[in-house]
Amino acid sequence: MPFALVDCNNFYASCERVFDPDLKNKPLVILSNNDGCVIARSAEAKEAGIPMGVPEFKIRPLIKKNHIAMRSSNYALYGDMSMRVMDILTQCTPNTEVYSIDEAFSEIHGHDTADIIQTGKTIRERILRDTGIAVSVGIASTKTLAKIANEAAKADKSLGGVLYLYDDGQIDKVLKQTPVSDVWGVGKNYATMLNRYAVQTAFDLKMLPDTWVRAKMKVTGLRTVWELRGRPCLDIEECSDTRKGILSSRSFGRPVENCEDICEAVSHFSARAAEKLRSQKSVATNITVTLVTDKYKAPGQPYKFGATCTLPNATADSGEIIATASKMARYLFRQGKIYKKAWVILTGIVPQSEIQQDLFDGERYSEKKHYLMETLDELNAKYGKRTVLQASTGIDQPWQMKQQYLSKKYTTSWNELMTVRA
DNA sequence: TCTGGGGTCCTAGGACCC
DNA sequence: TCTGGGGTCCTAGGACCC
Numbered sequence: 001m002p003f004a005l006v007d008c009n010n011f012y013a014s015c016e017r018v019f020d021p022d023l024k025n026k027p028l029v030i031l032s033n034n035d036g037c038v039i040a041r042s043a044e045a046k047e048a049g050i051p052m053g054v055p056e057f058k059i060r061p062l063i064k065k066n067h068i069a070m071r072s073s074n075y076a077l078y079g080d081m082s083m084r085v086m087d088i089l090t091q092c093t094p095n096t097e098v099y100s101i102d103e104a105f106s107e108i109h110g111h112d113t114a115d116i117i118q119t120g121k122t123i124r125e126r127i128l129r130d131t132g133i134a135v136s137v138g139i140a141s142t143k144t145l146a147k148i149a150n151e152a153a154k155a156d157k158s159l160g161g162v163l164y165l166y167d168d169g170q171i172d173k174v175l176k177q178t179p180v181s182d183v184w185g186v187g188k189n190y191a192t193m194l195n196r197y198a199v200q201t202a203f204d205l206k207m208l209p210d211t212w213v214r215a216k217m218k219v220t221g222l223r224t225v226w227e228l229r230g231r232p233c234l235d236i237e238e239c240s241d242t243r244k245g246i247l248s249s250r251s252f253g254r255p256v257e258n259c260e261d262i263c264e265a266v267s268h269f270s271a272r273a274a275e276k277l278r279s280q281k282s283v284a285t286n287i288t289v290t291l292v293t294d295k296y297k298a299p300g301q302p303y304k305f306g307a308t309c310t311l312p313n314a315t316a317d318s319g320e321i322i323a324t325a326s327k328m329a330r331y332l333f334r335q336g337k338i339y340k341k342a343w344v345i346l347t348g349i350v351p352q353s354e355i356q357q358d359l360f361d362g363e364r365y366s367e368k369k370h371y372l373m374e375t376l377d378e379l380n381a382k383y384g385k386r387t388v389l390q391a392s393t394g395i396d397q398p399w400q401m402k403q404q405y406l407s408k409k410y411t412t413s414w415n416e417l418m419t420v421r422a
Numbered sequence: 423t424c425t426g427g428g429g430t431c432c433t434a435g436g437a438c439c440c
Numbered sequence: 441t442c443t444g445g446g447g448t449c450c451t452a453g454g455a456c457c458c
Contacts, residue, residue: 031426033426034424034425036425039458053425054425056424056425100457100458102458103458184457185455187455187457189454220455220456244429246429248427249426250426
């Protein structure tokens with residue numbers, strides 16, 4: 001049973017274009033939160049030589065010269081468009097794993113090669129017709145090969161967006177053209193290591209002996225190699241919406257030096273993390289708070305300062321999480337340091353239904369507290385984020401991020417619908 | 423001046439227990 | 441001077457993904 005990887009082409013840029021036709025056929029980049037660096041590019045922006053992940057200030061001349069449009073990332077819009085794409089895909093191929101905001105793996109059924117390719121084409125046409133988003137479909141016997149097929153489908157325009165890799169000769173030919181760093185599961189560090197041993201392409205990696213791979217790249221690396229050889233090690237995973245860790249974090253809009261602002265930001269992140277925790281009906285016992293200074297200013301020096309605290313009882317109570325986290329922030333804070341960013345991570349997550357009973361009833365995350373929290377979440381869902389909030393999370397939030405080039409929430413906010421002029 | 427925000431899995435090593 | 445060994449759990453850190 002082959003796997004398909006369905007990947008939206010230049011997803012964020014494509015979403016922006018669906019609602020702003022002026023952007024069609026023009027170079028466009030999407031900036032990270034805080035407008036710090038480039039996280040997505042249209043095909044034209046790639047051609048203009050804008051690298052992925054580059055800080056915005058470094059490419060200002062290029063932007064100007066090529067008349068490149070910029071947008072701040074608009075996750076409300078991308079998230080909603082993603083749901084539409086995934087819905088259509090799931091209708092076509094029921095056994096589907098949503099892997100990220102713009103990618104999904106599906107099991108493809110078909111009695112022969114032509115049939116399988118036709119299924120790929122149908123998926124592509126339906127998604128394009130119903131959402132305006134173009135996708136590429138890579139099909140192969142393992143997920144890792146499907147990833148490579150997908151890249152190849154994108155690169156070769158004559159394929160019409162769909163490639164099924166099934167013939168051994170054809171697979172090796174593609175693997176020989178794939179740099180080892182482009183293999184799913186091989187990151188920067190492993191790629192550098194492999195290059196040192198003259199392993200340049202995906203094909204070279206495929207031919208390495210198991211023992212060597214196991215020693216150098218652990219079991220995960222070995223799985224990758226087996227998958228390259230066509231032996232499936234990774235299956236479609238039923239998407240679970242219960243996370244094992246919940247993280248809330250932002251870079252500050254400007255450097256923060258005072259303890260009050262830090263505590264306010266950490267309180268805000270705690271409140272958001274607690275909200276995510278409740279939305280998956282879980283409670284957590286561990287809170288990690290980390291304060292981050294400018295790592296580029298003093299390379300080699302420590303720039304992350306974190307601590308983890310274990311609560312006596314698992315909770316999803318914003319108040320309790322905020323109180324603990326801001327105490328930790330106060331403890332970590334050093335006068336004279338300039339902070340750029342902070343994060344709050346909740347771990348030790350268990351379903352709310354499995355909550356440990358405690359001798360001292362009053363301390364527990366009780367039903368009463370839970371109802372209070374539920375009401376708070378409902379109010380915020382109904383009347384907008386931060387309608388009801390803990391005062392410690394701040395009113396003005398001077399550390400809030402920059403979003404200078406934000407497009408509208410065309411699909412999720414009544415106040416920001418598209419206007420059509422006749 | 424200006425460098426994202428989420429996640430996952432694996433391993434080594436320490437604490438602790440019997 | 442001598443000072444077990446094995447199992448389990450937890451955490452920090454490193455690798456990876458988009």
